[in-house]
Amino acid sequence: MTTPVLSVRHLSKSFGGLQAVSDVSFDLAAGELLALIGPNGAGKTTCFNMLNGQLKADSGEVKLNGESILGLSPRRIWRKGVGRTFQITATYASMTVRENVQMALISNARQTWNLWSRASALHVNRANDLLELVGMADQAERAAAILAYGDLKRLELAIALAHDPKLLLMDEPTAGMAPRERVRLMQLTAGIVKDQGISVLFTEHDMDVVFAHAHRIMVLNRGELIASGSVDEIRNDARVQEVYLGGGRLFEEKGKGHG
Amino acid sequence: MSFYFAQFLTGLASASSLFLVACGLSLIFGVTRIVNFAHGSFYMLGAYLAYTLVQYVPGSIVGFWGSVIAAALVVGLIGAIIEVVMLRRIYNAPELYQLVATFGIVLIVQDAVLWIFGAEDKLGPRAPGLDGIVRIFGEPIPQYDLLLVALGPAVLGALWLLLNRTRWGVLVRAATLDREMVASLGVNQSWLFTTVFFLGSFLAGLGGALQVPRVSINLLMDLSIIAEAFVVVVIGGMGSIPGAFVAALLIGELNAFGVLVLPQATIVLAFVVMAVVLVIRPYGLFGKQETAAHAAGQVEAPIRPASPLKRTIALALLALLLVLPFLMGEFALVLATDILIFALFAASLHFIMGNSGMVSFGHAAYFALGCYGAAFLVKYFGGSMEMALVAGPLFAGLGALVFGWFCVRLSGVYMAMLTLAAAQIVWSTAFQWQELTGGDDGLLGIWPSDWARSKTAFYYLSLALCGGGILLLRRMIFSPFGYALRGGRDNPNRTESIGIDLRAQQWAAFVIAGVFAGIAGGVYVFSKGSIFPDEAAIPRSVDALVMVLLGGVQTLSGPIVGAGVFRLLEDEISRLDYWRAILGGIIVGIVIIAPEGIAGFIKRIAVKAGLEREGETAA
Numbered sequence: 001m002t003t004p005v006l007s008v009r010h011l012s013k014s015f016g017g018l019q020a021v022s023d024v025s026f027d028l029a030a031g032e033l034l035a036l037i038g039p040n041g042a043g044k045t046t047c048f049n050m051l052n053g054q055l056k057a058d059s060g061e062v063k064l065n066g067e068s069i070l071g072l073s074p075r076r077i078w079r080k081g082v083g084r085t086f087q088i089t090a091t092y093a094s095m096t097v098r099e100n101v102q103m104a105l106i107s108n109a110r111q112t113w114n115l116w117s118r119a120s121a122l123h124v125n126r127a128n129d130l131l132e133l134v135g136m137a138d139q140a141e142r143a144a145a146i147l148a149y150g151d152l153k154r155l156e157l158a159i160a161l162a163h164d165p166k167l168l169l170m171d172e173p174t175a176g177m178a179p180r181e182r183v184r185l186m187q188l189t190a191g192i193v194k195d196q197g198i199s200v201l202f203t204e205h206d207m208d209v210v211f212a213h214a215h216r217i218m219v220l221n222r223g224e225l226i227a228s229g230s231v232d233e234i235r236n237d238a239r240v241q242e243v244y245l246g247g248g249r250l251f252e253e254k255g256k257g258h259g
Numbered sequence: 260m261s262f263y264f265a266q267f268l269t270g271l272a273s274a275s276s277l278f279l280v281a282c283g284l285s286l287i288f289g290v291t292r293i294v295n296f297a298h299g300s301f302y303m304l305g306a307y308l309a310y311t312l313v314q315y316v317p318g319s320i321v322g323f324w325g326s327v328i329a330a331a332l333v334v335g336l337i338g339a340i341i342e343v344v345m346l347r348r349i350y351n352a353p354e355l356y357q358l359v360a361t362f363g364i365v366l367i368v369q370d371a372v373l374w375i376f377g378a379e380d381k382l383g384p385r386a387p388g389l390d391g392i393v394r395i396f397g398e399p400i401p402q403y404d405l406l407l408v409a410l411g412p413a414v415l416g417a418l419w420l421l422l423n424r425t426r427w428g429v430l431v432r433a434a435t436l437d438r439e440m441v442a443s444l445g446v447n448q449s450w451l452f453t454t455v456f457f458l459g460s461f462l463a464g465l466g467g468a469l470q471v472p473r474v475s476i477n478l479l480m481d482l483s484i485i486a487e488a489f490v491v492v493v494i495g496g497m498g499s500i501p502g503a504f505v506a507a508l509l510i511g512e513l514n515a516f517g518v519l520v521l522p523q524a525t526i527v528l529a530f531v532v533m534a535v536v537l538v539i540r541p542y543g544l545f546g547k548q549e550t551a552a553h554a555a556g557q558v559e560a561p562i563r564p565a566s567p568l569k570r571t572i573a574l575a576l577l578a579l580l581l582v583l584p585f586l587m588g589e590f591a592l593v594l595a596t597d598i599l600i601f602a603l604f605a606a607s608l609h610f611i612m613g614n615s616g617m618v619s620f621g622h623a624a625y626f627a628l629g630c631y632g633a634a635f636l637v638k639y640f641g642g643s644m645e646m647a648l649v650a651g652p653l654f655a656g657l658g659a660l661v662f663g664w665f666c667v668r669l670s671g672v673y674m675a676m677l678t679l680a681a682a683q684i685v686w687s688t689a690f691q692w693q694e695l696t697g698g699d700d701g702l703l704g705i706w707p708s709d710w711a712r713s714k715t716a717f718y719y720l721s722l723a724l725c726g727g728g729i730l731l732l733r734r735m736i737f738s739p740f741g742y743a744l745r746g747g748r749d750n751p752n753r754t755e756s757i758g759i760d761l762r763a764q765q766w767a768a769f770v771i772a773g774v775f776a777g778i779a780g781g782v783y784v785f786s787k788g789s790i791f792p793d794e795a796a797i798p799r800s801v802d803a804l805v806m807v808l809l810g811g812v813q814t815l816s817g818p819i820v821g822a823g824v825f826r827l828l829e830d831e832i833s834r835l836d837y838w839r840a841i842l843g844g845i846i847v848g849i850v851i852i853a854p855e856g857i858a859g860f861i862k863r864i865a866v867k868a869g870l871e872r873e874g875e876t877a878a
Binding site (some may be wrong): 052073074075076078079084086090091092093094095096099102103104106107108111112113114115116117118119120122143145159162163 | 558559560561562564734735737738739740741742743745746748749750752753755756757758759760764767
């Protein structure tokens with residue numbers, strides 16, 4: 001068997017007395033679209049922030065292609081080949097759409113200490129290709145500040161793809177978007193993943209999006225992974241239904257009964 | 260031992276005075292998010308008013324305290340009026356504009372006080388009934404100091420009751436936590452802000468009025484107290500009253516004992532402590548990270564290379580500058596040289612402030628270090644002008660390397676305050692280290708090499724260095740380095756998440772800006788032949804800010820236009836008696852009426868007239 005792109009073992013984090021993430025372990029295979037779902041406060045974002053380096057884990061192990069990345073800063077993890085998109089889009093408002101992508105390309109080429117060249121003349125073709133890929137080529141000259149929200153999300157995707165990542169971390173990629181746009185963005189993402197063999201881990205609240213596109217689903221509740229499996233398995237999992245329909249408290253009581 | 264106890268009490272007494280000023284400043288900042296430079300002016304006004312009122316009731320206890328309270332009330336009222344008339348219009352402006360606008364008020368109050376009370380120092384009477392001394396462990400302690408020692412905790416207690424036991428206090432605390440939330444709950448903000456301003460100004464006025472029996476009242480009180488009050492508020496945590504109290508004690512005692520150990524470095528000491536506290540606790544001892552992000556003003560449009568029209572204008576300007584010596588007399592050439600120097604100084608500030616979003620309130624430090632670096636080489640090493648013009652920028656760059664390391668760890672108001680502190684360290688060192696800098700007498704006789712001694716030759720030298728510097732800075736703004744900084748300004752998170760070490764880039768930008776300010780300083784010192792500590796003082800830093808704002812922060816040609824207009828304006832009005840008030844009025848006027856600056860205004864007109872494309876900024 002080949003090594004997984006991302007391998008997480010016994011990842012834990014607590015804030016004071018609150019165990020936000022406890023003993024989470026999973027693997028992500030090459031080309032796989034893996035969804036991480038769970039109710040509010042389940043620990044999805046905490047989990048994500050430990051993977052992308054914004055938060056220090058208490059214990060555990062995170063390996064990217066067999067190499068440990070736990071405890072590295074966000075920019076080091078990016079250099080290892082991890083791209084990310086934000087829950088609330090993070091782009092450069094005072095730059096054009098193309099310049100936003102060029103920044104990531106410039107950084108990837110380690111040119112940010114260049115004091116002389118004209119930034120907007122670097123990597124133009126590659127930037128155009130990326131914008132073409134996400135369907136934003138016609139807006140390349142516009143300022144990012146005046147884009148519609150759905151377009152900003154697509155721009156973010158182009159930025160995240162700029163350094164040919166092996167792994168994409170997408171925190172609620174469709175949050176804040178209209179239902180029709182959500183479907184389109186996820187179709188776009190799924191297509192790119194398939195073509196380029198990128199692995200994706202994403203969190204999502206919209207179950208339609210998750211069930212339509214995820215290859216595999218993990219369910220987090222109160223910091224613990226309670227289920228993992230194919231779309232159908234998760235759909236029919238009694239415990240997952242409890243969490244989503246019956247509420248966390250009910251689940252906990254039942255859990256005690258079983259134990 | 261008893262001597263140290265006496266010294267300790269003296270420290271407590273001055274801590275109380277400092278607390279009165281600082282808690283008002285902190286209160287106002289907490290609620291309105293305005294860093295009020297004019298707070299020191301309220302303190303000065305309180306002192307002058309109390310001094311004047313006491314003259315009418317000599318020797319009477321009731322008269323003395325009545326005068327003190329009346330003075331404080333009047334100052335509170337003046338503060339409230341200033342809030343209603345001026346500050347209310349700039350609550351939504353970027354914090355930099357607010358700082359500069361309140362400095363405009365400082366200038367206006369300075370000249371108003373000069374006009375009303377005259378230029379000579381005033382010595383007030385002792386407080387009736389408290390003019391004796393008490394012996395504690397055999398050491399004489401003024402009774403009045405003991406009263407002050409008690410007053411600090413008393414005011415702290417009264418404020419605590421006011422903030423925790425009244426409805427008004429609840430609103431103030433709520434607004435300090437989240438202004439938008441309080442507004443959306445239907446609280447009348449205008450009323451809340453005005454009353455907070457009244458109380459804050461009242462406390463500053465009270466602090467000033469209480470100084471009448473202790474020290475001589477003079478026109479420099481405002482800036483000296485505001486620098487200390489900033490230190491106290493920043494150490495305590497902006498918006499925190501208990502923090503201000505603890506920090507005032509710390510600084511009061513530091514001053515009292517520092518003077519025994521390091522008499523020549525008393526001013527520096529407070530700023531060093533502040534820098535250390537901020538590096539360990541970036542939001543002060545009791546402060547919290549600012550919750551709501553400040554209104555950042557309008558989003559800047561993407562920058563683009565100059566259009567053919569603007570290239571033509573720039574080339575025409577360059578041609579004009581080249582033939583200027585043939586058109587104008589020597590006097591005009593000196594003025595043109597000055598403008599070139601200040602244009603580079605302003606452009607170097609714009610490089611970190613406009614393009615990189617790092618607000619520096621002490622950019623004069625690097626200008627002055629450039630001056631002193633060049634002057635030292637000539638004075639102490641017998642160096643030539645050519646070598647000095649290299650040494651100056653290097654010296655400034657070294658200073659920026661050290662201060663920048665601290666400053667880039669912070670952002671927003673805290674960064675502005677730390678840059679201000681850095682400039683005050685440079686200023687007080689230049690002021691107090693007489694053996695090296697000549698102190699207030701300055702260093703004289705630093706003249707250019709023979710070939711550059713004529714006004715025309717020196718003008719061309721300035722044009723080459725300053726003009727070249729401006730073009731280099733502009734080139735860097737368009738480079739990947741400049742773009743990375745721009746990205747860091749727009750969105751620090753995104754910048755880190757695409758692999759850019761933002762702090763390192765910002766540190767480098769700080770040093771580059773320091774070096775170019777140092778070039779301007781080096782040229783300046785040879786154009787004047789001398790250097791005084793004033794070049795590092797707060798007004799010089801504000802000059803640079805005003806030049807950038809006058810021209811327009813969001814335009815690349817802004818600093819050049821701003822420097823030109825500012826210098827010409829200063830040349831005209833500095834012959835008038837009350838030119839400071841006029842300058843202050845102009846500053847306040849710009850912030851309220853034309854926040855986009857002159858170049859921004861021209862751009863808007865040009866876009867309307869169809870000469871420029873929409874969203875095109877690089878002028």
